[in-house]
Amino acid sequence: MKTSFSWLLAITCSGALIAANKLGIDNAKDYNRQQCSGMYSKKGWGGDTDPFILTTLEKASSDDQDVFVSLVVFEFRDEDLIGVWPSPDAPEKEYICTQANIDKKYCNSTELGRFILSPNASESRNAILSTKINLKDPQPPKYDVQRTGYYCVGSSPFSDGAEYKGKVEFRNAYGRLPAAQIAKLPFYAGITIAYAVIGIFWGFLYVQNRHDILPVQNYITAIVIFLIVEQLMTWGFYDYQNNHGSNAIAKVLLIIVSILNAGRNSFSFFLLLIVCMGYGVVKPSLGKTMVYVRFLAMAHFVFGVIYAVASLSITPDNAGPLILFVILPLAGTLTAFYVWTLNSLNYTMKDLLERKQSVKAMMYKKLWWCILASIVVIFGFFFLNSFTFAERSAPDFVPRHWKTRWFILDGWLNLVYMVDIAYVAYLWRPTANNRRFAMSDEIAQDDDGGFDMGSFGGSLDEEDARSPTREDMVNGGVGGGASGARGKGDLSPVPPKPVSEGAGVGASGASKAQRSSLDGETIFAVGEDGDRWSDDESPRHSEEKQKLTG
Numbered sequence: 001m002k003t004s005f006s007w008l009l010a011i012t013c014s015g016a017l018i019a020a021n022k023l024g025i026d027n028a029k030d031y032n033r034q035q036c037s038g039m040y041s042k043k044g045w046g047g048d049t050d051p052f053i054l055t056t057l058e059k060a061s062s063d064d065q066d067v068f069v070s071l072v073v074f075e076f077r078d079e080d081l082i083g084v085w086p087s088p089d090a091p092e093k094e095y096i097c098t099q100a101n102i103d104k105k106y107c108n109s110t111e112l113g114r115f116i117l118s119p120n121a122s123e124s125r126n127a128i129l130s131t132k133i134n135l136k137d138p139q140p141p142k143y144d145v146q147r148t149g150y151y152c153v154g155s156s157p158f159s160d161g162a163e164y165k166g167k168v169e170f171r172n173a174y175g176r177l178p179a180a181q182i183a184k185l186p187f188y189a190g191i192t193i194a195y196a197v198i199g200i201f202w203g204f205l206y207v208q209n210r211h212d213i214l215p216v217q218n219y220i221t222a223i224v225i226f227l228i229v230e231q232l233m234t235w236g237f238y239d240y241q242n243n244h245g246s247n248a249i250a251k252v253l254l255i256i257v258s259i260l261n262a263g264r265n266s267f268s269f270f271l272l273l274i275v276c277m278g279y280g281v282v283k284p285s286l287g288k289t290m291v292y293v294r295f296l297a298m299a300h301f302v303f304g305v306i307y308a309v310a311s312l313s314i315t316p317d318n319a320g321p322l323i324l325f326v327i328l329p330l331a332g333t334l335t336a337f338y339v340w341t342l343n344s345l346n347y348t349m350k351d352l353l354e355r356k357q358s359v360k361a362m363m364y365k366k367l368w369w370c371i372l373a374s375i376v377v378i379f380g381f382f383f384l385n386s387f388t389f390a391e392r393s394a395p396d397f398v399p400r401h402w403k404t405r406w407f408i409l410d411g412w413l414n415l416v417y418m419v420d421i422a423y424v425a426y427l428w429r430p431t432a433n434n435r436r437f438a439m440s441d442e443i444a445q446d447d448d449g450g451f452d453m454g455s456f457g458g459s460l461d462e463e464d465a466r467s468p469t470r471e472d473m474v475n476g477g478v479g480g481g482a483s484g485a486r487g488k489g490d491l492s493p494v495p496p497k498p499v500s501e502g503a504g505v506g507a508s509g510a511s512k513a514q515r516s517s518l519d520g521e522t523i524f525a526v527g528e529d530g531d532r533w534s535d536d537e538s539p540r541h542s543e544e545k546q547k548l549t550g
Helices: 004-014 076-081 099-103 182-208 214-242 248-277 290-314 319-356 359-390 395-399 406-425 434-439 454-466 470-474 477-488 501-511 539-549
Strands: 021-026 034-039 052-057 068-075 127-136 141-142 149-157 165-171
Touching: 021 034, 034 165, 034 395, 052 068, 052 149, 052 539, 068 076, 076 149, 182 214, 182 406, 214 248, 248 290, 248 319, 248 359, 248 406, 290 319, 319 359, 359 406, 395 406
Parallel strands: none
Antiparallel strands: 021 165, 034 149, 052 141, 052 165, 068 127, 068 149
């Protein structure tokens, strides 16, 4: 066998995780002569059947003469036990037992046409199957897997001019899903349950405060529901493939999952962008900007679907310069989202700080820290894994990492994403005073603790004038509302109008209604009920306010 078996093994193992448990094997290309996959023992993962590896070769088109193919099945760590070195300085091993190698005492006549095994091969913990198959009547050899490991099937034409084609089935005890992906089944089941729990808590708060919901909270509700469905479909795809294999329905499910994944990415970027713009909390509406944001999200979704379909239909060998027309549009919309989101967040925080809206600014500061922490985690994880992937050209890279590689490529990103969504949902959760908090401005204060008179008269007076309290309605409708507004805005530079004694009594009653302070409260928890705003309205401060207003 002139081609180095070790080189063949390295080429095969560098081919990432397999997508199905049946792999093609032939001699059209050197790297197709060998297929490898991780395998779990029956005790390793559980299941109803004994795990095995079955190699089926197609029958030769002509029955005139015998056509033999050499075949070997082994665990990766036993690769050194296959073949012999002709001499210490030989460039490569001799792998096939030919008549010439029999004459050289590398093997005996009973092993003619098979792979040569080392004399101590029988001492290995895992059995090594070496056989030859006659294509006139190919009998599929079956290899029973007793221990968890990374197993390979190697082949080579023994007869001159022999051409062959077949399938290698790596069947685990638990089902048909490849061993490298079986961990995704419980992982996505757990993620689905976690999103369902988030959805239950969010739904409880949403229904409880359904009359005081902000528009941005409707978007958060939609994405939580979408994530539950998307993760459930992803789990369903892997469960179906595990039970039925990679058939036509599994491929349709894969396309659906890819489309849902593209939708999740677009929806997430859209939601993050409008949140950073202050939609619902700082701005009641985004106007035409919302149309542009939606267009960008739709474009990102379309390009994401195109990329997903292309990645499923185009192999790396067939990828040419045209693949750039698939990648570049997606990269462009992604960059636009990044730049726009960060600029919007910075502008919103700057605007709130300039207007001395410290409570709302703190909310966006927490969001900024969440985004920063996610970026640090992502780059830190990539940096640490760069040392691992630096060894990916080594033949034993995949055999050493086949159990955990799925988490490095996919799993941990889903966890980071879930934590971010849960944190944003916590910050923007529905409470009893959502709209009042969003539509009102905090009373600005100078650095020395004094009130900003313009802000005071321009925020509270206007808000109270358009939002009469319950006591105002009881004490005379609009007139009572005006009196209540004056009682709550005693620091306004506008002189108060004379009122009747009855109205004064109403104002005094309104001033006695205490409201909870914003200090130390959560984002939307402005007060316990709609009638309470600030502790400064207590009777203890009433005399001081009257002195200020004369």
